[in-house]
Amino acid sequence: MSLFDSARFRLSVSRLDGLPPADVPEIAFAGRSNAGKSTTINVLTRQGRLAFASKTPGRTQLINFFDLSEKNAIGHRERVASLVDLPGYGFAKAAEGTRKTWSELIGGYLAERDTLTGIVVVMDSRRPFMPTDEWVIDFLNTRPVRLHLLLNKCDQLNNQQKKETLLKVKARAAEMGPHVTVQLFSGLKRIGVDELRETLERWIRREDTPVVP
Ligand SMILES: Nc1nc2c(ncn2[C@@H]2O[C@H](COP(=O)(O)OP(=O)(O)OP(=O)(O)O)[C@@H](O)[C@H]2O)c(=O)[nH]1
Numbered sequence: 001m002s003l004f005d006s007a008r009f010r011l012s013v014s015r016l017d018g019l020p021p022a023d024v025p026e027i028a029f030a031g032r033s034n035a036g037k038s039t040t041i042n043v044l045t046r047q048g049r050l051a052f053a054s055k056t057p058g059r060t061q062l063i064n065f066f067d068l069s070e071k072n073a074i075g076h077r078e079r080v081a082s083l084v085d086l087p088g089y090g091f092a093k094a095a096e097g098t099r100k101t102w103s104e105l106i107g108g109y110l111a112e113r114d115t116l117t118g119i120v121v122v123m124d125s126r127r128p129f130m131p132t133d134e135w136v137i138d139f140l141n142t143r144p145v146r147l148h149l150l151l152n153k154c155d156q157l158n159n160q161q162k163k164e165t166l167l168k169v170k171a172r173a174a175e176m177g178p179h180v181t182v183q184l185f186s187g188l189k190r191i192g193v194d195e196l197r198e199t200l201e202r203w204i205r206r207e208d209t210p211v212v213p
């Protein structure tokens with residue numbers, strides 16, 4: 001069994017003062033609304049309805065925490081990491097008040113959470129680096145966290161487009177530094193699931209190079 005199969009919903013948070021204690025490494029999923037963050041968590045954990053996924057952008061409105069656990073030496077289940085599903089950014093239709101709450105909540109979480117180990121930035125591979133992605137990636141790049149740029153919905157690209165997109169985004173990632181990695185992914189067709197699992201497990205086990213802030 002993979003570590004990710006152990007995922008269980010822990011809690012939803014609507015305010016920064018409601019965050020659970022920062023104790024285990026956390027991996028957050030950030031990205032524009034509708035990019036496929038919740039679907040990615042469902043595919044990663046092999047649990048179809050763990051995170052709410054929907055055709056309607058703006059489905060996820062709270063910060064949702066999922067626990068990953070494994071048995072310790074004496075056979076007790078122990079929490080070892082959390083996956084964190086974030087509300088999407090760049091959702092134009094949201095009322096201004098709602099947008100403000102979102103940026104305060106998500107911005108505050110991303111800026112201040114000490115146990116935040118890495119962030120999977122989920123982008124639509126047909127249009128990576130939209131202006132809001134650029135802004136969020138620039139902001140995240142100032143934090144001591146790993147970044148994995150997940151080019152989702154690659155089932156919508158032909159082979160040539162996949163190759164070109166991957167090359168282009170890898171070149172950008174190389175400029176940012178060795179803490180930034182890139183892959184093609186499709187939650188729908190389950191393409192790239194093992195690669196994602198391997199990357200995130202290295203983060204959790206701290207088997208990759210540490211990030212210098
Ligand atoms: N073609 C295709 N569609 C996908 C893929 N992954 C997700 N989708 C679709 O994209 C839509 C949005 O998926 P979600 O997982 O809810 O997106 P989200 O990023 O969590 O959205 P918010 O919670 O609104 O921020 C749904 O209709 C999914 O079925 C994929 O790999 N390929």
Ligand SMILES: [Mg+2]
Nearest residue numbers: 037038059060
């Ligand atoms: Mg969602």
